[in-house]
Amino acid sequence: MEDDRNKLQSLSEALQKLQDDLQGAVEARQKLEAQQQENKAVQKEFTSLVDDAGIYKLVGPVLLKQDKTEAVSAVEGRLDFIGKEITRTEARIKELQESSEKKRVDLLQLQQKLQMAGQEQLEASG
Template sequence: MAYSSSTALRELQRDLENRANDLSKLQKDIAKNRQVRKKYTIQLGENELELDLLNEDANVYKLICPVLVKQDLAEANANVRSDLMDPFKILEEKQHSKREAILKVQQRIQSH
């Protein structure tokens, strides 16, 4: 019985180490993206300012590949924020999920 408990504990510790390594890699990615986020934040502010200056009936176009596609102003306003912030939100959600998984493994180790 002690052997299987010891084996299970080692497996949990290995799992914890792997999850911690994954979290560490993700945190490094987030750190690298801080500079990119600053650039996006500046770009977001500029885009919002430009859109705020437009009349409601102004023509707004979005560049999709080599084509300009007409949008209404409300849609353009909504898209600007989501287009620029979604990648960072996804990374932060992954980080939160990995931290929760690590906490669960740590709790299982402590219960052994």
């Protein structure tokens, strides 16, 4: 019975850690999606610019002039990277959700086992 209680505590802690990891992964995905939207907006702006339009990049406190093709290429590269990161993060979220669900089921089964053992003790002593 004591082993089961220790196992219950261990499962509860593992489930909590999975929930924390899951929350972190969801927040990371939200940040990536926000970055993706920002970069898509920039990409859309680039299509409306004339070829010789001045494009400036903020580097620290300084604005540096940048070639349009270079800027377009950088944004496309960022969008590609962000897309891959979103895919990777979504796979991690799915993995964490599955692990979390399995731990939750294990935890519920152990709780039921302990409750039944407790009832049997009560009936035996009563």
